[in-house]
Each structure stands twice: as C-alpha cells, then as structure tokens.
Amino acid sequence: KIQEKNKAMGACCGSESGDPQEVEMNRKIQEKIGADRKTQEEIHKMLLLGAGESGKSTLFKQMQLIYGRDAFPEEERIEYTEIIYTNICDSIRMLIKMAETYAPDMPFEKKDKDTIDNILHLDSDEITPEVAGQIASLWKLPSIQKTYESRSKYYLMDSAGFYLENIMQIGIEGYIPTKEHVLRSRATTTGVVEKTFEIKGNIFTMYDVGGQRSERKKWIHCFENVTCVLFVAAISAYDTVLFEDKTQNRLVEALELFEEICNSRWFEKTTFVLFLNKSDLFMEKVTEVPITVCPALEKYSGPMEFEPCVDFIMEEFYVRNKTRRDVHMHVTCATDKENVHVVFEIVKDTVVQASLKAAGLVP
Numbered sequence: 001k002i003q004e005k006n007k008a009m010g011a012c013c014g015s016e017s018g019d020p021q022e023v024e025m026n027r028k029i030q031e032k033i034g035a036d037r038k039t040q041e042e043i044h045k046m047l048l049l050g051a052g053e054s055g056k057s058t059l060f061k062q063m064q065l066i067y068g069r070d071a072f073p074e075e076e077r078i079e080y081t082e083i084i085y086t087n088i089c090d091s092i093r094m095l096i097k098m099a100e101t102y103a104p105d106m107p108f109e110k111k112d113k114d115t116i117d118n119i120l121h122l123d124s125d126e127i128t129p130e131v132a133g134q135i136a137s138l139w140k141l142p143s144i145q146k147t148y149e150s151r152s153k154y155y156l157m158d159s160a161g162f163y164l165e166n167i168m169q170i171g172i173e174g175y176i177p178t179k180e181h182v183l184r185s186r187a188t189t190t191g192v193v194e195k196t197f198e199i200k201g202n203i204f205t206m207y208d209v210g211g212q213r214s215e216r217k218k219w220i221h222c223f224e225n226v227t228c229v230l231f232v233a234a235i236s237a238y239d240t241v242l243f244e245d246k247t248q249n250r251l252v253e254a255l256e257l258f259e260e261i262c263n264s265r266w267f268e269k270t271t272f273v274l275f276l277n278k279s280d281l282f283m284e285k286v287t288e289v290p291i292t293v294c295p296a297l298e299k300y301s302g303p304m305e306f307e308p309c310v311d312f313i314m315e316e317f318y319v320r321n322k323t324r325r326d327v328h329m330h331v332t333c334a335t336d337k338e339n340v341h342v343v344f345e346i347v348k349d350t351v352v353q354a355s356l357k358a359a360g361l362v363p
Contacts, residue, residue, distance in 0.1 A: 007271075017352060022084075026203075037266070040102070042205065043196070043203045043204070043205050043229045044202060044204045044205070044218070044227040044228065044351050044352065045204075045205050045225060045226045045228075046204055046205070046206045046207070046226070046227060046228045046229075046230055046351065047206075047207050047209070047226045047228070047229050047230065048060055048207060048208045048209065048211065048230050048232060049207060049229055049230070049231050049232070049257075049261055050231055050232035050233055050254065050257070051233070051234075051242070051250065051253045051254045051257050052188070052242065052243055052244065053157075053234060053237065053242075053243060053250065054232040054233055054237075054254065054277060055232055055234055055275075055277040055278055056208055056232045056235045057187075057208055057332040058183060058184070058334040058335060059230075059232060059277070059332070059334040059340065060193070060195070060206065060208040061182065061183050062183060062335070062337060062340045063195070063197065063206060063336055063340070063344065064195055065179060065183070065337065066337060066340065066344070067198075067199055068196040068197060068339050071179075071183050072179050074176060074233035077132065077176060077177045077179065077181075077182050078176055078177070079177070080177045080181070080182045080185050081175065081176075081177055082125070083172065083185045083186075083187050084163065084177055084181055084234065085125045085126055085127050085170075086125045087157060087159065087160075087163060087185060087186050087225070088125075088127060088135065088160075088163045088164065088167065088170065089119070089122070089127070089157060090136050091123040091157060091160035091163065091164065092119060092138060092139065092164065093119065093120060093140075094154070094155070094156055094160075095147050095148060095156070095160075096116055096119070096120070096138070096144070097136075097140050098147050098150070098154050098156075099143045099146075099147045100146060100152040100282075101154075102146060102147045102153070102299060103142075103143035103144075103146040103147050106141075106142055106143035107143075108141070108143065112137075112138065112141060113137060115134045115137060115350060116138065118131075118134055119131070119134060119135065119138065126300075127167075127170060127171045127175075128171065129171050129172065129173065131171065132167050132168055132170065132171020132172075133171070135164065135167050136164075136167050136168055137243070139165075140166045141165065145299065148160075148161065152239040152240050152289065154241075155240075155241065155243050157186045158236075158278070158281060159184040159185070159186060162184055163181075163184070166181075180319050180335075183335060184335065191209070192207055192208070192209050192219075193207070193208045193209075194206065194207045194208070196279075199348060202348065202352055204348070204351075206230075216354075226267075226270055226349075227270070227271065227351055227354070228270060228271040228272070228273060228350075228351045228354070229261065229267055229270055229271070229272050229273065230273050230275060230347070231258055231261060231262070231272065231273065231274050231275065232275045232277050232334075233254035233255075233258065233274065233275070233276055233277060233317070234250065234254065234277050234278040234281075235251070235276045235278060235279065235282045235310065235313055235331075236278040236279075236281035236282040236285055237249075237251050237254070237278070238250075238251040238282075238289075238291050238293065238294040238297060238313075239285070239289050239294065241256070241292045242358070248292055249296070251294050251296060251297070251313075252294065252295055252296050255296050255316060255320060256316065258274070258317055258320055259320035259321075259322075262320065262321050262322075262323065262327065263320075263321070263322045263323060266360060268323070268325075269352060271325075271328075271351055271354040272326075272327045272328070273326050273327070273328045273329075273330070273347055273350070274317055274328070274329045274330070275330055275332045275334075275343070276310065276313065276314065276317075276329065276330070276332065277332045277334055278332045278333065278334070279331045279332060279333045279335070280333045280335070280336065282306070282309075282310070283306050286304055286305070286309050287304055287305070289302070290304050291309050291312070291313070296316055297312065297313065297316065300312050310331060314329055317329070328347070328350055330343045330346070330347070
C-alpha cells in the first residue's frame with residue numbers, strides 16, 4: 001500500500017495528464033524551484049571565522065560600509081549608542097581596577113578618588129556631559145596612562161584608547177555615533193549575522209559568527225556549500241590573553257583554531273583566505289614588545305621589525321595547513337577602509353575564479 005501511495009503521489013506531481021490548469025501550475029512551480037536553485041548556486045557564500053577579538057565583526061562592518069547600500073544610516077547608528085557607552089565605561093573601570101597593580105607608585109589623590117567613586121557607582125552607563133568630563137579627567141591621570149601602557153597584561157578592548165580620547169565628543173547632548181564610532185564598537189557576536197552584497201555583477205553573502213569558545217559550536221550550521229572561508233587572526237594579540245581564558249595566549253589560540261578549521265573535512269574543497277589583521281596595532285607594538293613573548297613565536301631570532309616578524313608569523317600559520325590546498329594570506333587593518341577595499345578586491349577575484357573552476361568553466 002505504501003508503494004501504491006508513492007506511485008500515486010508521483011503521478012500527481014509528474015504526470016502531464018489531468019487538469020490542464022494543474023499541469024500548468026506544476027510546470028511553473030518546477031521552473032521557480034529551478035530558478036531559485038540556480039540563483040543560490042550563483043551566490044558566493046563567504047564564512048568569517050576566527051577567535052574572539054580578532055576583528056571579524058569590524059571587518060564585517062567595514063564590508064557593509066564599502067559595498068552596502070546606505071550602510072549604517074542614522075537610525076541604525078543610534079542603536080549602537082548604548083554599546084559604545086558600555087565599551088567606554090567598561091574600559092575606564094578596568095583601567096581604574098588595574099592601576100593598583102600596574103601603577104602602585106602613583107596612588108590616586110582625594111579628588112580623583114571621589115571621581116572614581118562616581119564612575120564606579122553610576123546608575124547606568126549613559127554618558128552625560130558631566131560623566132564625560134569625569135572620565136576625561138581620569139583618562140589624563142599619569143597612573144591611568146601608565147596602566148594603559150601595560151594593557152597587554154590584562155584584558156582591555158582595542159578601541160579603549162580611541163573612545164577615551166574622543167570622550168567629550170561622545171558625551172555631548174543628543175550624541176549620534178559616527179560611522180567610525182560604530183566600526184570600532186565592540187559587542188560579542190552571538191549566533192550568525194549575514195549580509196548580501198552585489199559587486200560588479202557578482203553576489204556575495206557573508207556570514208559573521210561568534211568567535212568566543214562558547215559560540216563556536218554554532219559554526220557547524222554555516223558549513224554546507226560555503227564558497228570561501230575568511231579566517232581572521234589578530235597578529236597584534238601575540239602578547240595578550242583571551243577574554244574567556246586568562247591563561248591562553250590569543251595568538252596561540254588563533255593558530256590552534258586555524259589548524260583545526262583549515263584541516264577540517266568540512267572545508268576540503270573550499271577556498272581558504274587568511275587575514276592577518278590589526279597590522280596597525282602590531283606595527284606600534286612590535287618594536288616595544290618582542291614577539292618572542294608568545295609561546296608559539298619564541299624561536300624567532302630576527303630583528304623586531306614589522307616585515308620580518310609578519311613573515312615569521314605567516315610561516316607559523318602556513319605550516320599548520322596540512323592540505324594540498326593553497327591558503328591565500330593578506331595583512332589587513334580592518335579599521336582602514338582603503339586597505340580592506342584593496343584586499344577584498346583581490347579576494348573577490350580569487351573567489352570568483354575558484355567558483356568558475358569548480359563549475360568546470362575554466363581550467
């Protein structure tokens with residue numbers, strides 16, 4: 001009876017006999033399904049992966065600014081206000097807390113202690129003109145500046161200095177975040193965020209997924225039929241630790257995660273691109289802090305200069321690729337619009353060519 005039922009269903013869906021209207025409707029449905037499938041096949045799906053704080057989401061937002069239509073209009077930027085306020089309050093509170101450890105010879109004066117008490121006990125993280133003035137006065141203190149210089153020894157978001165330098169602008173009445181303020185904002189990515197761009201006739205859908213360890217188990221849902229993996233690693237993080245694990249070096253985490261993802265069976269036929277990100281922060285830091293402080297880079301014996309150090313880090317990633325597939329590597333600064341534009345134009349061509357090759361349209 002089950003076989004007879006299946007045959008009957010097949011006859012209903014596939015037969016050209018019967019009501020002409022039903023036959024015509026069935027034909028149109030099949031055409032629509034075929035067209036939708038073809039459209040999906042023409043979309044280049046790009047998956048952004050990387051450990052937390054690698055700059056993935058900044059890169060994702062930069063792509064929206066470069067290729068999106070009317071990216072981050074005023075009403076959308078306003079939604080980032082609370083995130084930016086929280087970023088600033090978290091940053092100044094962390095600096096106050098760490099000052100006891102990293103500036104013990106510079107105790108706070110009485111008037112500064114009163115300001116600190118106000119900042120630590122705010123009813124909310126809203127930054128009024130008065131609060132902005134208090135934060136600005138604390139930021140200028142020698143003890144806070146000395147503590148900021150030691151930021152690699154504890155967790156402090158990369159944009160802390162940028163926001164604190166611009167605190168009076170952010171504290172004005174009726175503050176609306178600029179696009180740069182939005183770009184530099186930090187909020188943990190949870191789940192999957194996607195955006196679609198059309199670039200010179202090619203359609204790209206980019207997926208941004210959580211980088212913290214607790215979020216990585218959700219990546220599996222994005223793996224099927226992905227055209228390209230964009231793996232983002234912060235090379236400036238060689239002397240810092242994870243937000244979620246204060247014992248793990250962030251660059252070591254990135255190397256281990258890269259090895260796991262790059263050699264995964266899910267990506268055997270997938271184009272793989274590595275962005276060595278936060279090159280601007282790396283350039284500032286490398287002459288002051290030797291890369292050998294990172295356990296994975298302790299064998300480096302060359303000069304503490306930008307290019308040779310980046311080359312050594314590239315090699316550390318390169319040797320972890322155990323597949324026959326090439327990994328296309330680029331040095332990036334996600335907050336630099338021109339840099340991201342130039343790099344992605346190269347990546348775009350790489351992805352399109354790989355798709356054409358997979359389809360048998362080019363040798």
